Amino acid sequence: MATAGQTFENPVTGERMVFNKTAHETDGTLLDIEFFVKPSSEKGLAAHFHPHFAERAEIIAGSAHYKLGQTELPAEAGDEILLPKDIPHIHPWNIGSDVLHWRKITQLDKPDSHMLLASAAFFESLYALAQQGKVEKNGLPKNPLQTIVLLQALQPSAYVAGLPIWIQRPLFGVLAAIGQALGYKSSYTAVSTSSTPDRLSR
Structure with missing residues (x-):
């Protein structure tokens, strides 16, 4: 499980992430991650929403687009973005043409270590699978069943946009059970690097 100060690299996308603060260091109230995204990268995560909390994104360097609802919006260095709860969005x-350096902050009104740890584990698992050569270029x-297993483990923190929760929860539950029976896990441990944020942006 990731802790503050750990850096992970995705060898497939070239993306890197640094955990600044996790539930371990904040008594379950805050998750703070920085991402370094190479030019010409794909969007990555599909549209999703969070029923219980909002997210905040800060663009530290580079140029970005993000999606809020059905609207695609621009963002530049210095911009702060609010991603409200219950609103579908794409990070x-x-x-x-330069590295995009951005920060994702999840601040909870009430402590919930389980919810934040599940979110951190999801991102670490994607990097771990990339390190094993088991992800696409995005x-x-x-394997779709592996994706479902990871997404089901995120509930009730996050849900895929476009499918009602009352359908998504039982459907993903059944599919995740099949995936787990086939050997797909809900979390994986990635190998961390000794890189620092300053080196990542070069």
Whole structure:
């Protein structure tokens, strides 16, 4: 499980992430991750929403687009983005010729370590699978059942947009059970690197 200060690299997408703060260090109230995204990268995560909390994104360097509801919006260095709860969104992706450096902050009104740890584990698992050569060029698992297992483990923190929760929960529950029976796990441990944020942006 990731802890503050750990850096992970995705060898498929070239993306890197640094965990600044996790539930371990904040008594279950805050998750703070920085991402470094190479030019010409794909969008990555599909549209999703969070029923219980909002997210905040800060563009530290580079140029990005992100999606809020059905609207695609631009963002530049210095911009702060609010991603409200219950609103489908796509995280910032790189549209420029330089590395996009952005920060994702989840601040909970009430402590919930389980919810934040599940979110952190999801991102670490994607990087772990990439390190094993098991993801597509967009960073998502090659096997759909593996994706479902990871997504089901995120509930009730996050849900895929476009499918009602009352359908998504039982459907993903059944499919995840099949995936787990076939050997797909809900979390994986990635190998961390000793890189620092300053080196990542070069």
